[in-house]
Amino acid sequence: MSGDILSKFAGALASGAVRVVDLTHTLSPDFPVIVMPPELGQSAPFRMERISRYDGGGPAWYWNNLSFGEHTGTHFDAPIHWYTGRDLPLNSVDTLPPADMIAPACVIDCSRQASEDADFLLTVSDVMKWEEQYGRIPARSWALLRTDWSKKSGTAYANLTADGAHTPGPDAEVMRWLVAERDIIGFGTETIGTDAGQAGHFSPPYPAHHYLHGAGRYGLQCLTNLDQLPPTGAMIVAAPLKIQNGSGSPLRVLALVQERSTG
Amino acid sequence: MTGPFLKPKRKNPLARTTQPLLPPQARSRKAHGLTLAAATGRFVLQCCGECGRYTYPAREACPNCLSSDLTFRDAPTGGSLLSETQIEVTSDPYFREHMPWRTGLVQLDCGPIVIVHLHGGCGGPGSQLKLSLQLDRAGQAVFFAKPVLEVPHMEDDPQWREMTADPRHRRVLITDGRSPLALPMAQALKKAGAARIFVGVADRWKPLDQQALLAAIEGVEFVDLDLTSERSVQELAMDIGAKVEILVNTADHVRPAHLFDAGAANAAREAMDHTVMGLMRLAQAFGPVMRSRGADGAAGAVAWVNVLSVHGLSNVPQFGVHSAAHAACLSLSQWLRTELRPGGIRVINAFTGPLDTEWFQTVPPPKVAPKAVADAVLDGLKRGLEDIYVGDVAKDIEARLFDNPKAVEREAGQ
Numbered sequence A: 001m002s003g004d005i006l007s008k009f010a011g012a013l014a015s016g017a018v019r020v021v022d023l024t025h026t027l028s029p030d031f032p033v034i035v036m037p038p039e040l041g042q043s044a045p046f047r048m049e050r051i052s053r054y055d056g057g058g059p060a061w062y063w064n065n066l067s068f069g070e071h072t073g074t075h076f077d078a079p080i081h082w083y084t085g086r087d088l089p090l091n092s093v094d095t096l097p098p099a100d101m102i103a104p105a106c107v108i109d110c111s112r113q114a115s116e117d118a119d120f121l122l123t124v125s126d127v128m129k130w131e132e133q134y135g136r137i138p139a140r141s142w143a144l145l146r147t148d149w150s151k152k153s154g155t156a157y158a159n160l161t162a163d164g165a166h167t168p169g170p171d172a173e174v175m176r177w178l179v180a181e182r183d184i185i186g187f188g189t190e191t192i193g194t195d196a197g198q199a200g201h202f203s204p205p206y207p208a209h210h211y212l213h214g215a216g217r218y219g220l221q222c223l224t225n226l227d228q229l230p231p232t233g234a235m236i237v238a239a240p241l242k243i244q245n246g247s248g249s250p251l252r253v254l255a256l257v258q259e260r261s262t263g
Numbered sequence B: 001m002t003g004p005f006l007k008p009k010r011k012n013p014l015a016r017t018t019q020p021l022l023p024p025q026a027r028s029r030k031a032h033g034l035t036l037a038a039a040t041g042r043f044v045l046q047c048c049g050e051c052g053r054y055t056y057p058a059r060e061a062c063p064n065c066l067s068s069d070l071t072f073r074d075a076p077t078g079g080s081l082l083s084e085t086q087i088e089v090t091s092d093p094y095f096r097e098h099m100p101w102r103t104g105l106v107q108l109d110c111g112p113i114v115i116v117h118l119h120g121g122c123g124g125p126g127s128q129l130k131l132s133l134q135l136d137r138a139g140q141a142v143f144f145a146k147p148v149l150e151v152p153h154m155e156d157d158p159q160w161r162e163m164t165a166d167p168r169h170r171r172v173l174i175t176d177g178r179s180p181l182a183l184p185m186a187q188a189l190k191k192a193g194a195a196r197i198f199v200g201v202a203d204r205w206k207p208l209d210q211q212a213l214l215a216a217i218e219g220v221e222f223v224d225l226d227l228t229s230e231r232s233v234q235e236l237a238m239d240i241g242a243k244v245e246i247l248v249n250t251a252d253h254v255r256p257a258h259l260f261d262a263g264a265a266n267a268a269r270e271a272m273d274h275t276v277m278g279l280m281r282l283a284q285a286f287g288p289v290m291r292s293r294g295a296d297g298a299a300g301a302v303a304w305v306n307v308l309s310v311h312g313l314s315n316v317p318q319f320g321v322h323s324a325a326h327a328a329c330l331s332l333s334q335w336l337r338t339e340l341r342p343g344g345i346r347v348i349n350a351f352t353g354p355l356d357t358e359w360f361q362t363v364p365p366p367k368v369a370p371k372a373v374a375d376a377v378l379d380g381l382k383r384g385l386e387d388i389y390v391g392d393v394a395k396d397i398e399a400r401l402f403d404n405p406k407a408v409e410r411e412a413g414q
């Protein structure tokens, strides 16, 4: 019967009944990366240096050398990224179970609140209100926080001031609750991190990282096009690079969306 | 007489850009004692340890007493003009393009008679002159004579401008606008009459502390420049490469790390990427176009300044990564100097001790104020120097390295 499901799926892709939405930003040198205090280690930004372009270095071919940190551009966080997930089995990107790379998504639209307050924090009551409308978040789903932050760029996107970054994210309680009470597979955002810009001051600090990775769950950040997803029903394909003992990686994140008009 | 150096006209796009030519270059190894002095702005001549007489040209034995005890020593700079020649016709390609050119024969107060290039403000035979050793466009040491008393527009003399890298009416690129050096450097350049000051800024999405102060300086223009990105450096060179007559590389990256720290390799790689590879990327993008514009009018491309740590000359363990990175920068800078010489472009290294900035917060005084570095660089440009030592620490290390490099190495490790 599985062949039947996949052939139907292939037909739906071909007919456009299932649309593929790219949730990925282009990896480019200008895309902001997370900024740590300068005396700490820094994530290398994306860099590309040419090997050859149909020239003396290689007369018929074009190719480049790349360098970047694991947490650059649209990227995936594995449990080993945080100390809370350091002793879990299968906690790095190379050991990530392939079945976890495809999962449904619930998209919680907080774009209005984020446009009014850069420090907007998602709370349990926000999610419960969402559930009243769209139903309970199914176990092993991605919870994706839509803020439309991906429509900003450069300075406005990073939104750095002397007291740090000001970008929206989840509060500590909602992260504990989503993991413990809703059993989400992971949490995704449009901002530079899964946590809010000021999350270093929360208790615990960086609660999204703390609770997600401590429970073996995943993070996705720097997502885009979340406004093209329905609140429920989209399938997320998120397969990070298979880096030995890697804590994360840039990746192509795709969403499969069933068109409402067909059916 | 010297008139003021007026802002050059825009160049005729239909006219071929004048190609750089160099004055004749042939010096004995001994004569490089004068090159060393000219590079650092000193006036020296060989002096006999036996009879105390100064001698010129450089030789192996004293012409007075035949002693071989000849060393280069600081000499008095005064002299009087014996005769002068104004070159109106010559077969030398360099001087053909700079005629008329005044030279003279000078009787130095300390004895020897030397041939000098004469400043336009100097009087005729019998007049008193003040001499200096200068590096000409070929990087060779020559004697230059100026009047003893200041004359109007003294720095604008065309022959003197060939010996220097005066920023007046020139366009300058400061590579790192986030450096504490950027603001005082831009202010000093503006004061010296620079026509335009491009200030490179990486990661424009991060706040820039001195943005308002820099923007307040007339002629300052912010440009995107990230020395760690080949594309960024290349793209800026495509935009403004042919408009940069002086490049001031203020890039630095100071991060303390112990050699045996787990993260030291990352710190070293980042430092090398910002400084050594940054300089390499700059050289590749801006070097060729600057070299080709060395004779592009009276305010053509003229100088490339690297601000380097004096610890690049001898490693200081407290800033081991920084020292190693700047040692590599110095080596690269020497290479660049040779590559730019055919264009008559002067590569100036300004060696400084620890700056009075956040990264050297824990270092005890004396520290170097960023403004002192800017003033020293401007002085170096206007006097045509090649090696500048800024502040007490740098000057002390220079002197001790000259005396005994091994002692400097040992003492830094204690």
Ligand SMILES: [Zn+2]
Pocket (backbone or CB within 6 Å): B048, B049, B050, B051, B052, B053, B062, B063, B064, B065, B066, B067
């Ligand atoms: Zn003698």
